Amino acid sequence: MTLDELSLVALYSAMAVYALAFMAFAIDLARRSATVERELEYRTSASLRVGVSLTALAALLHFAAAMLRGFAAHRVPWANMYEFAMTGTLLIVSVFLVVIWVSKVDLRFLGTFITGLVLLFLGVASVNFYVAVVPLPPALQSAWLVIHVFVATSATGFFALGFALSVLQLLQSRRETAGTGPRFLATLPDAERLENFAYRINIVGFILWTFTLMAGAIWAERAWGRYWGWDTKEVWTFIIWTLFAGYIHARATRGWRGTRASWLAIVGFSAVIFNFTVVNLFFKGLHAYSGLS
């Protein structure tokens, strides 16, 4: 068995464990709804702890898959679409695990969203984006590949968490005003606290994104002879940066804080996903590294 085949085995195993973790998190949400329905106080359920443990286990397998792929290719495992997806989702999970580890507030309720998102991306990536290991084209042979792409994918991890929190914030504020929405919301922090968490996570993403943009410009100057040329990927990086800059402004603008600001975070993360999928696959440009033809 080659290293790359081992990597695939590890990845499929990780996906299976993620699926179990997703179920555990979903059971926890169901339990939250049930306690609200019976007007009991919600106490952290065992399934929540199982979900986190399974996610950590899956992340280890996922990490092994990425490492094996890297060893198989003798380079960092993020040089084509399949590898971006594999490493990017690993970073999303890692950011989630680190944040719930560090945060004093219990954010484990985001597990369903995170494991679901990761599972979806890994499924699409392993079925549709898989390519055999090939050497790096000369344009990618640079230390900036390590820095620029890694920071960009880390930013995606933070934006993903921020997105989930913003969506919950919208649901929560609707529940607070109209009383509608899934019952488990009653066990989550109120809309204002969700907004504050979303903001703190999104600004980390924004800083990383700013760095991505700058590192990309430095690299582009070396590789393509100009630091900025409105290549399609540069355009979308700029659009995402502007959207999140708008989000941060909105948070400080009377009348925009709250619901409107959170919509901007949601649109911003959607643009990140659009940039990763549609722009990579269908837009013509210099960032043509999907490895797919």
Add this chain to the structure above:
Amino acid sequence: MSRPSDYIDSRPELPDGGAPARNVPLNAVGWARWAWTQLTSMRTALVLLLLLAIAAVPGSLVPQRSSDPNGVSQYFVNNPQLAPVLDWFGMFEVYSSVWFSAIYILLFISLIGCVVPRAKHHWEAMRSQPPATPMRLDRLPGFVTLESTATSDETMAAAERALRTARYRVQRFDRDAPSLSAERGYIRETGNLVFHLSLVGVLVAVAFGGGFGYTGQRTVVSGQSFVNTLASYDSFNPGRWFHDGQLDPFSVRLDDLAVTYETENSAALGQPIDYLASVTVTEPDGSEEPRAIRVNDPLRTNGADIYLLGNGYAPTLTVRDPAGNVVFTDSVPFLPQDAKLTSLGVIKIPDGLASQIGMVGFFYPTQAEGANKAYYSAFPDLEYPMVTLNVFSGDLGLDAGKPTSVYQLDTSTMTQLNGRKVGTESIELRPGETEDLPNGLGTVTFDDARGANATTSDYTGSVKRFASLQIHHDPSRTWVLVFSLTALAGLLTSLFVARRRLWVKILDDGRRIELAGLARGDDPRLESAIADISRQLPSSRPTEGTVG
């Protein structure tokens, strides 16, 4: 007014974004002031930011002249009706269009109009002392009461020490009771201002660099030189304020272009692994120096940066008239058409033969034959090279004074003399071979770059390569980087340094201590900061950690 009136922390002094108040006469000054307030408001800045994001989208959907001129030409061919309409709206030059420029210029005016008064206010705030302690602390966030175990003076001293260690600016007040008013994190606002002003710096530096810089392209066949003068560029895009005197007359000779291809990994056979252009730079003073250009590693010399952006083969072809006199000999760059370097080239011979002829040639570095008898290249390196030529006679159109591309042959007014279309064979040549041109026009030779009588068992080095070089000069690049870095530093400070006020008040003759704080901007650690200070006060309230 230091901040726009719709800034979340400012008091709504003005009617929220409203028109001038009724009692103000609606004269020009009133309206101008109103318009300025509108333009510099947070809401306007936000809307302009979002407009900028939306306005950037079309440039990724439609090819842009700046980055993809061939794509634009192709778009006009494919969409003859739509393209002129889009062109009228500037859709092929989105980022230099009037509407895109209008948005970012307004955004920057709004930014300056917002930042300058804030900078003035911040300058004053930094030099003034923290404001007086509020009468009642119990309504403020993080309010705590402690039982003191020391005298009033001792508590005050301990509190001042703790606050100063935590880098607070401290002011004592004795209005109703002895109290300390402390503030920290002024640098948060400094960072914010630095960030915004740095963006202005980036914009100015980019404009300056674009105006005084230049970008040129030049194709150089190995063994040839190019001198950095206007005439020697294949294409040249100067900035608005560029003048010829800016070009230092250095020259660059391409000694060799070595390309390494993947030969073992079956999933990537023929994928290029490395390009290395070995060049000799001749300085304006005549001194020579061997240098190298790689992808990701440009040659920086004489204020210019030289990039290796493309490569291909330049077969050397020689045409002789029937008497054997050479009428044409040159290494002609053939443009790659696919990853295996099947390449297309054009040779034009206006003089010396019985009629003007043009030849359209294909070059296959490793020629192979497909099922339909069509040739293709199976590998990008020189394993089994071949040139095929179709000859056309007639008017080359060179005398009409119209600019023509050396890479294109307009065959509409010419007669094809050989090739599949007219039922004869194309001329097929391997390095070192000669064949007759049709109609007894003369002969054509595919010269072996290694010289005559070279071996045909190994074709390595038999055909010259060419390099597409881009020469770029940007005088303000470093400034763009410097301003970007200060922007990043400012952003980090403005988002992560907490700005807060803290008050310590001694009541009941020193027996009771009150603490409270107020966050200015997002501050997740306000309460823990108050707890930190209170732990260092001489109090009897059991607190975790050491009590100082």
